Amino acid sequence: MNWPEKIIFCEVGPRDGLQNEKTTLSVEQKISLIEGAAEAGVPIIEIGSFVNPKAVPQMADSDEVAKRLRRLPGVEYRALVANIKGVERALAAGITKVKLTLSASESHAKANLNKSVGELLKGFEECAAFARENGAEVSGAISTAFGCPFEGKIPVERVASIAGRFVEDLGVTELSLSDTTGMANPRQVYDRASHMIEKFPQVKWFLHLHNTRGMALANIVAGMNAGVIRYDASLAGLGGCPFAPGASGNVASEDVLHMLREMGIESGIDLDKMIALARRLQQWVGHDTDSAMLRAGPCGGTACAGK
Amino acid sequence: MNWPEKIIFCEVGPRDGLQNEKTTLSVEQKISLIEGAAEAGVPIIEIGSFVNPKAVPQMADSDEVAKRLRRLPGVEYRALVANIKGVERALAAGITKVKLTLSASESHAKANLNKSVGELLKGFEECAAFARENGAEVSGAISTAFGCPFEGKIPVERVASIAGRFVEDLGVTELSLSDTTGMANPRQVYDRASHMIEKFPQVKWFLHLHNTRGMALANIVAGMNAGVIRYDASLAGLGGCPFAPGASGNVASEDVLHMLREMGIESGIDLDKMIALARRLQQWVGHDTDSAMLRAGPCGGTACAGK
Incomplete structure (x- = not known):
């Protein structure tokens, strides 16, 4: 198997983790x-995200968060936007990288935003142009890029076609494939990621994987073997589906970083600090979450010495 | 990546799942x-297991279970034994395959059975000979084959040396590498499984993986890529470590079988029936367990249609 020497990690907890809490x-x-x-x-x-606060009240204060944040040099602070208004707010708050998310499934786009994928893309062209004119970078994400709860498996051609629009019409060079409801499996991740890298070698590919069916770490293994080195995850595994209580959401950052550490793959991140952060976050939201590190701790402890 | 067309699955819930409940x-x-x-x-x-009922009271009735069991043709009903007495009980109950487990870690062997690995092997030689004389087959398992909570990472040479004793001294041709406390990582599983297959090509290798740190399915992906096609798992994910409440134990059978189904890898097993069994088992033991299928259900449902 092929392992990267290091990976580039993106923490999405403050946005994807908290938006449905x-x-x-x-x-x-x-x-x-x-x-x-x-x-x-x-x-x-x-x-955070700069979207309609009525639709996502948990993100209503992203402006204030972004404005007051003490920024470290070399760290990228990105935010999700969905329209020009959002880009304006993000820019005013000092954000220099905005992310546009489009669903690979028409039914999912309709259910979430009541717009067709074509309509959304049209609006995104304006957003991307406006952001760039004002000095911000633009990245993209394709949600339900593996499966959709309404439409089932999503054909790779449809994902490639949307990626093509992002690249050609929006000028995006950084794209995330999102397994929005945890339907991806390792074989599919390997095949799809390999296909996308071959078709769009100029794109910096991210994988955004949910652990709904327990396969997120297995999918990361498949993604790394396909050559993907950029991964999203959410502290404490926050970001579960609001319609399936108890179901896991985003794979927990600390579980991803622990696996990488055990495998000798560099992330440049202090695992113990992340576990402490995840524990605090879990206390703040006040419920159990899907985090092996918060349950069992990293390898090396003697907590689990049974038969 | 290389995927097998089909895998051979072993359900260990009735033994490893229940022994600490x-x-x-x-x-x-x-x-x-x-x-x-x-x-x-x-x-x-x-x-079940035929061991000292004072040490493992949950398995005290294995004799009765094995005797009264309605057996289906073609199904192998195996049991764990630790000494001649156990082999005798197993044979009397109609068991035709006994499994001998040895730890790769001296500290673990000492803590669990108060014997050295060498002492245990000596006793196992008698067991294996006695079982065979009486028409039963013998298989072996190496526990803490990846890491030990007392000793940390276990060198591959030590595991290979114990495998060699199993093969040469005990005549075993079927061996399991057990990640007893969930310390294995995908890179290690791939390397170790590849090494063992190369060194002992005549052995039928099993992997027995725990999900303590969330890596079990990722480790199965690595195992399959190394060429291992035999996997243990436990319904509902039963078999957690008694000393770490809330920590996961064996990877859940239904989660393994679901991943394989999604990947198009044949197991010959009805997933829905296994999920129903797991649900019933979880009700019987009366507590939550680490099973993505029991929380979120298989891919294909519309339960999780959020953003």
Whole structure:
């Protein structure tokens, strides 16, 4: 098998992790989370989203979070946007990288944003141009890029076609394949990632994997073997599906970083600091989450010495 | 990546899953569990252990379970033994395959059985000979084959040396590498499994993986890529470490079988029947367990249609 020497990690907890939580964190808590991740060595942090606060009330204070944040040099603080208004807010708050997310499934796009993929892309062209004119970089994400709860498996051609629009029409060179509801499997991740890298070698590919069916770390193994070195994850595994109580959401950052450490793959991130952050975050949201590190701790402890 | 067309699955829930549970299942419940797994298509079932009932009270009724069990043709019903007395009991109960487990770590062997690895091997030679004289087959397992909570990483040479004793002194041709406390990582599993297959090509290798640090499915992906096609798992993910409450134990059979189904790898097992069995088992033991299938269900449902 082929392993990378190092990977590039993006913490999405402050955005994807918190957006569906019942508990609202204060601006101070969010800032402490983001600053903590940066201090632990995380090179990219998705700090929030600039979208309609009525639709996603948990992200209504992203402006204040971004403005008050103490930034470390060399760390990228990116945010999700969905329209020009969002780009304006992000720019005003000092964000220099905005992310545009499009679903590979028409049904999913319709259910989430009540727009067709074509309509969304049209709007995104304006967003991308406007962001660039104002000095911000643009990245993209394709949600339900493996499977969709409404449509089932998503054909690779459809994902490639949307990637093509991102690259050609929006000028994006950084794209994430998102397994939004945890339907990807290792064989599919390996095949799809290999296909995308071959078709779009100029793109910096991210994988954004959910652990809904327990396969996220297995999918990362497959992704690394396909040559992907950029991974999203969320502290404490926050970001579960709001319609399936108890189901896992994003794979836990600390579980990803622990596996990489055990495998001798460099992330540049302090695992112990991340576990401490995850524990604090779990206390703040006030419920159990899907994190092996918070349950069992890293390898090396003598906690589990049974038969 | 290289995927097998099919794998051979062994259900260890009735033994490894139940041996540390607080709740005692009745003989009828155990039989219903074993018969249910056989009816779902599981080809190998570890039905219990014939060991000192004072040390492992949950397995005290293995004799009765094995005697009363309705056996399906083509299914292998194996049991764990540790000494001649155990072999005698197993044979009397109609068991035709006994498994001998040895730790790769002296500290672990000492802590669990208060014997050295050498002493244990000596006793196992007698067991294996006695079992064969009486028409039973013998298989072996090496516990803490990747890491030990007392000794840390276990050198591959030590595992290979114990495998050699199993093969040469005990005449075993079927061996399991057990990640007893969930310390294996995918790179290590790939390297170690490849090494063992190369060194002992005549052995039928099993992997027995725990999900303590969330890496079990990732480790199975690595194992399959190394050429291992035999896997143990436990319904509902039962078999957690008694000293780390809440920590995961054996990887859940239904999670393994679901991943394989999604990857198009044949197991010959009915996933829905296994999920139903796992759900019933979880109700019997009366606590939550680490099973993605019992939380979120298989891919294909519309339960998790959020952003």
